[in-house]
Every structure is written in C-alpha cells, then in structure tokens.
Amino acid sequence: MWLQLARVIALGLVLSSASAIADDRAEVSTSVFEERRQGDKGGLTVVHPQVDVGTDIGSHVSFDAAYSADAVSGATSTVYQVDAVSAATKFSDTRHEGTIALGFMGRRSRITFSGTLGTERDYLSRQIGGDASIDLPGRNTTVDLAYSHSFDTVCDKDNGDAMPLERRALTGADECRKKDLILSSNIPGTTIWKDLSIDTAQFTLTQNLSPTMNMQLAAYGQVLEGFQSNPYRRVRVGGNSPQEHIPDTRARWSATARLNRFLPKLHSAVHLGIRFYDDTWRVIGADAELGYSQYIGNSLLVKFHVRAYQQSAASFFKDAFFYQTESTAGEYYTGDRELSPVRSAMIGAKLTLITVAGDKPVWGLFDKLNFNVKGDLLILDQLPADPSLDNPMGIDKQFLYGTGLLDAVILQLGLLGTY
Amino acid sequence: MASRFSFSLVLVAILASACGRTAVRASEKEFLADQVMVFDNDPHETASDDHILTNREGAAGGHGAGGGGCGCN
Numbered sequence: 001m002w003l004q005l006a007r008v009i010a011l012g013l014v015l016s017s018a019s020a021i022a023d024d025r026a027e028v029s030t031s032v033f034e035e036r037r038q039g040d041k042g043g044l045t046v047v048h049p050q051v052d053v054g055t056d057i058g059s060h061v062s063f064d065a066a067y068s069a070d071a072v073s074g075a076t077s078t079v080y081q082v083d084a085v086s087a088a089t090k091f092s093d094t095r096h097e098g099t100i101a102l103g104f105m106g107r108r109s110r111i112t113f114s115g116t117l118g119t120e121r122d123y124l125s126r127q128i129g130g131d132a133s134i135d136l137p138g139r140n141t142t143v144d145l146a147y148s149h150s151f152d153t154v155c156d157k158d159n160g161d162a163m164p165l166e167r168r169a170l171t172g173a174d175e176c177r178k179k180d181l182i183l184s185s186n187i188p189g190t191t192i193w194k195d196l197s198i199d200t201a202q203f204t205l206t207q208n209l210s211p212t213m214n215m216q217l218a219a220y221g222q223v224l225e226g227f228q229s230n231p232y233r234r235v236r237v238g239g240n241s242p243q244e245h246i247p248d249t250r251a252r253w254s255a256t257a258r259l260n261r262f263l264p265k266l267h268s269a270v271h272l273g274i275r276f277y278d279d280t281w282r283v284i285g286a287d288a289e290l291g292y293s294q295y296i297g298n299s300l301l302v303k304f305h306v307r308a309y310q311q312s313a314a315s316f317f318k319d320a321f322f323y324q325t326e327s328t329a330g331e332y333y334t335g336d337r338e339l340s341p342v343r344s345a346m347i348g349a350k351l352t353l354i355t356v357a358g359d360k361p362v363w364g365l366f367d368k369l370n371f372n373v374k375g376d377l378l379i380l381d382q383l384p385a386d387p388s389l390d391n392p393m394g395i396d397k398q399f400l401y402g403t404g405l406l407d408a409v410i411l412q413l414g415l416l417g418t419y
Numbered sequence: 420m421a422s423r424f425s426f427s428l429v430l431v432a433i434l435a436s437a438c439g440r441t442a443v444r445a446s447e448k449e450f451l452a453d454q455v456m457v458f459d460n461d462p463h464e465t466a467s468d469d470h471i472l473t474n475r476e477g478a479a480g481g482h483g484a485g486g487g488g489c490g491c492n
Contacts, residue, residue, distance in 0.1 A: 029463040033471055048470065050463050068466075140443050202480065206458065211447040216458050220480035254481035258458060262450040269455040277478035285478035293455040301455065311477050338477045350464075370454075374464065380475065410471060414463055 027052045029372070029414030035074075035407060044074035062103035064114075070095040078169070080244070080335020081236035082320045091172060095120035109134040114148075122155035122176045122231065124184055124193075129200075140208040150198040153184045156231040157243070158192045164331070169243040170231035196226030212262040221253045235333045236324045244334045246316070252279035268294040277311070283339060285311030301352040307345065314339035319386045341383040348376030348410070366417040378408040 033046040047070070054064040073092040101114035111132040118125035129148030136143065155176035159167045170176075170191070177185040184193035204218045226248055234241040258273040271291035278284050287309035294302050316332035317339045323329075353371040355362050362369045443451065450456060459465040459482065473479050 027461075027463050029467070031467045031471075048467060050466065052463065138442060139445070200480070208443045208448070208451055211443055212450050214451060214456060218481055222480060252479060254478060256481035260456045260458070262453065262456055264450060269453070275478070275481045277481065279477070281477075283477035285476065287478070295455075303455075309472075309476060309478070314477065338475065342476070344475065370461075372461065372464070378471075378475075410467075412464065412467055414461065416461060416463070 024055045025052075025416065025418045026054075027414065027416040029412060029416075031410060031412035034409045035378075044072070044076065047071040060105050062101075062105065062112075064099070064101040064103070064112075066099040066101075068097050070120075078232055079234045079236055079241055080320050080323070081241075082324055089172075093121050095123075097125075108136075108139070117182055119178070119181055122170065124153045124178065124182060126151045126182065127198075142204075142206040144202075144204040144206070146200075146202045146204075148198075148200045150196075150200075152196040152198065152226070153193040154196055154227050154231060155184070155191055156194050156227065158187070158189055159243075164245040165237060165240060165242050165328075167243045167245070169234045169241075172232075194227035196224065196228060198225075199223045212264065214260050216256075216258045218256040218258075219253070220256070222251070224250045224252075229334075230336065233335055235335050236320065237328055237333055238324070242333075244336070246314075246332050246334050246336070246339075247281065250279060250281055252277070252283075254278070266294070268292065271305070281339065282315040283311055283313070285309065299354045299356075301354060303350040303352070305349075306347045308343075309345075310343040311341065313341040313385045317341075317385055319384055322386050337382060341385055343381050343383065345379045346376055348374065350374040361419070362417070366419045368418045370414075370416040372412065372414040372416065374410075374412040374414075376410040378410065380407040 028049075028051050030047065030049045033044070033048070035044040048068065050066070050068040052064065052066040054062060056062050071092075071094050075090045078089045095118060097116060097118040099114055099116040101112050103110055103112040109132070112130065114127075114129045114131075116125065116127040116129075118127075127148055127150040129146065131144065131146040133142055133144035135141070155170065155174075157168050157170045157174060162168075174191050175187060176191050176193075177187050179185045186192045200220075200222045202218060202220045204216060206214065206216045208214045228248065228250065229244050229246050231243065233244045235244050254275055254277040256273065256275040259271070261270045261272075263269060269292070271289070271293070273289040273291075274287070276286050287307060289305060289307045291303060291305035296302060314334070316329045317334055317336075318326075318329045320335065323333050351373045355366075355369045355371075357367050361367065454460045465482065469482065
C-alpha cells in the first residue's frame with residue numbers, strides 16, 4: 001500500500017520529466033532494492049521494472065505510454081512496540097501501473113496531458129495531470145508548471161463506528177474486493193475502501209547562466225485529504241494494539257535549487273543540489289546532493305554521487321515506549337518510520353555506455369543508445385524522538401534498523417534509446 | 420509554516436530575477452546540450468530514486484521538471 005502512495009506522490013515529477021524529453025525514445029530498466037533490518041525484524045526486497053515508449057505524431061503532437069511494476073517481498077514488524085522481534089510477518093505483493101500522455105508542441109512551448117492507473121491488492125490509484133512549459137525569448141530560460149490530481153482508494157478493515165483505540169488493523173487474510181480491476185467494492189463487515197485525494201502542483205524555472213553552467217529552481221506543493229494510515233500497522237498503546245491513527249489532512253511543500261557546471265578541459269561536469277521541505281505535520285527536512293560526471297573517451301560516462309538527508313519527527317510521532325507506557329500523544333499515534341526523526345546518507349556510482357549512430361542506426365533503429373548500470377548504498381540512522389532517560393530499557397530495542405553501517409543496496413540496469 | 424513558505428517564495432523570486440537577463444547565444448550551447456547538463460536526463464532513474472526515497476523519508480517532491488541545458492523545448 002505504502003509503495004503505491006509513495007509512487008503517486010512522486011508521479012507529478014515523473015510526468016514533468018517525461019514531458020521534457022522531446023525525441024522519440026524508448027527506455028527499459030529494472031531496479032532491485034534490498035533492505036535488511038535489525039535482528040529477525042525482517043527485510044525487504046523490491047524488484048521494479050519499467051518500460052516507456054514515446055513518439056512524435058507529426059511535428060506538433062507526441063504520445064507516451066509507460067508501464068511499471070513493483071514486486072515486493074519480505075518480512076516486517078506489524079506492531080510498533082518495544083522489542084517487536086517476535087512480530088515479523090512475511091508478505092508479498094505486486095503493484096501494476098500504466099500511464100499514457102498526449103503532448104502538444106509549439107515552437108517554444110509544450111503542453112502535456114496524462115492519465116495514470118495503478119492497482120495492487122489494497123490500493124487503487126487513478127490520476128490525471130497536466131504539464132505546460134515554455135522557453136522564454138532567447139531560449140535561456142524555461143518555465144514549467146505541472147499539476148496533477150489523484151483519486152485514490154485504500155482498503156481497510158470495516159471497523160464500523162469504533163473509536164480509534166478500538167479499531168482493528170487490516171490483515172493479509174482480509175479480502176479487498178475489486179471490480180473490473182480498477183474499481184473498488186466494499187465487503188460490509190469485513191473490508192471497506194476509503195478515499196484519498198492528492199493534489200500536486202510544481203513550478204520550475206531552468207536558467208542558462210553561462211555557456212558552461214545552468215541552474216534550476218523548483219517549488220513543490222501538495223495537499224493530501226483522506227485516509228493516510230497504513231491499514232496493516234498497529235501501535236501498542238498501553239495493553240492494546242489498535243490500528244495506527246494519523247490526521248486525514250496533510251499539506252506539504254518544498255523548495256529546491258540545482259546547479260550544473262561543465263568543465264570542458266576535463267570533459268566532465270559537477271552537479272549540486274539542495275532541498276528544503278516542510279509540512280503541516282511538522283516534519284521538516286533538508287537534503288544536499290553532490291555529483292561528478294566524467295567522460296572516458298567518447299563512449300563511456302561515469303557519474304559519482306553522494307546525498308545526505310535529515311528530518312525532524314511529526315508532531316504526533318513518539319517512540320514506541322512512550323505509547324506503550326505513557327499512552328498517545330494527543331489524538332494520534334503512529335509507528336511510521338517516515339514520520340520519525342531520521343537521517344540518511346546515500347553514495348553511489350553510475351556507468352553509462354553510449355553508442356551513437358554513424359552511417360547506420362544503432363541496432364537498425366536508434367540514433368543514440370545508452371546502457372546504464374547504477375549502484376547505490378543507503379545508510380539510515382533512526383534517531384530517538386523522546387529522551388532515553390524516560391525509558392532506558394526500551395530505547396535501543398524499538399528501531400527497525402540495526403547498528404551496522406549498511407542498511408540497503410540498490411542496483412539498476414537500464415537501456416535508453418532515442419530514434 | 421506560512422511564514423517559511425512566504426520567505427521561500429520571495430527567495431525564489433529574487434534568485435529568478437537575478438538570472439533572468441543572462442544571455443547565452445545559440446552558438447555557445449554546445450556544452451549545455453550535453454546529456455550531463457540536462458536535469459533528470461534519465462526519467463527512469465529519477466522515478467526509481469524518488470520511489471525509493473519517498474518510502475523512507477517524510478519529505479517529497481521538489482526535483483523540478485526535467486530538461487534544461489540547451490533551452491530547446
């Protein structure tokens with residue numbers, strides 16, 4: 001469920017990226033994410049294939065079609081509590097998502113409309129969006145405005161009119177019924193589907209600063225309204241384990257600045273990026289990225305990158321021992337690690353083999369073909385939200401992540417061709 | 420939160436106005452057109468990275484639109 005929601009949240013950006021690529025193109029890739037967790041609290045493996053084809057229809061219209069999937073398997077703690085070692089539950093799920101986009105191009109402008117459908121066992125997503133961009137006179141400044149609305153539904157246990165502390169969590173054995181693959185259907189007394197609407201808007205300004213340097217400024221805003229809890233997650237509150245309970249409304253925004261600098265003498269480029277994030281749940285985060293791309297000859301490109309990130313906790317997030325021994329923090333309680341105080345670092349490299357057509361197209365079709373291999377290492381450090389003096393017995397036992405240096409490995413293989 | 424948002428909008432506006440009159444001629448855009456100078460030149464990589472990070476962080480969005488560089492919309 002959470003994979004689908006995160007995918008929807010990120011989709012506005014994907015839409016923008018796809019619409020900015022002007023050539024006919026085809027791309028196929030697969031990424032594998034492998035995460036480990038402390039002790040026998042489980043781990044997670046996600047295989048994420050993607051395929052995307054875009055073509056121009058005449059000189060003013062373009063059409064894009066994309067498909068992606070997530071095959072998720074692993075084991076995870078279903079109860080947020082101190083010492084949840086015995087609660088790891090095995091699971092697997094597959095998500096499918098398809099997008100089509102129709103673009104209209106002018107001499108200096110472009111507008112794209114898109115629709116996306118996503119489906120998995122317990123989550124349905126239907127999204128529409130639009131993206132408009134224009135090059136200002138001189139063609140050194142590009143302004144882009146994107147908007148999307150997502151009509152989502154989340155499967156949940158039918159708890160009737162039960163109070164939050166009496167609500168039971170969804171289990172893997174509960175049926176989430178669908179009609180015609182993309183429509184939800186309630187099973188009274190067992191499961192019901194709850195609405196979640198997501199509005200996303202983004203403004204981007206890209207500017208050439210010199211013959212070797214460009215920059216980008218972006219402002220992003222999103223409002224989520226509806227059921228946002230993980231329906232499976234329980235939180236130990238005193239002697240009970242009710243389903244987690246978080247607010248129905250969340251407004252979030254971020255501002256980003258990025259810079260590229262080409263170094264002609266070295267045939268390389270330096271990349272910088274910073275982002276600030278804030279939302280109405282009081283999660284405040286910031287990250288910084290640094291990258292370096294180096295050509296080796298004309299057909300090999302190596303990129304190294306590092307990223308550091310840190311965020312504060314949501315106002316209602318508490319460590320497990322607090323909920324267990326002190327009760328809730330006001331109306332809400334959650335075990336969502338995304339709402340905890342956390343910092344992370346990612347370091348990786350990408351190797352690209354570039355083949356440019358000579359007298360004949362590459363493979364009889366492509367003007368240019370990129371073969372990519374990318375690897376990243378992710379280090380996560382979950383921080384305590386409450387003073388450890390209040391509960392020295394529990395503070396070290398509730399986190400998903402271990403004390404090892406490495407928490408996840410990400411590998412990606414991709415083939416991108418323009419024709 | 421509203422004051423921080425307003426501050427950021429003002430900051431973006433100032434930065435945008437500062438770079439609005441920069442002139443790079445078409446004949447000078449060889450390096451800007453290189454794939455390493457194009458923001459998010461690999462949409463699948465961008466989508467995959469965001470997919471992973473938004474599942475592990477409370478923050479989301481803000482990468483901006485792809486493209487840029489040569490200014491050839």
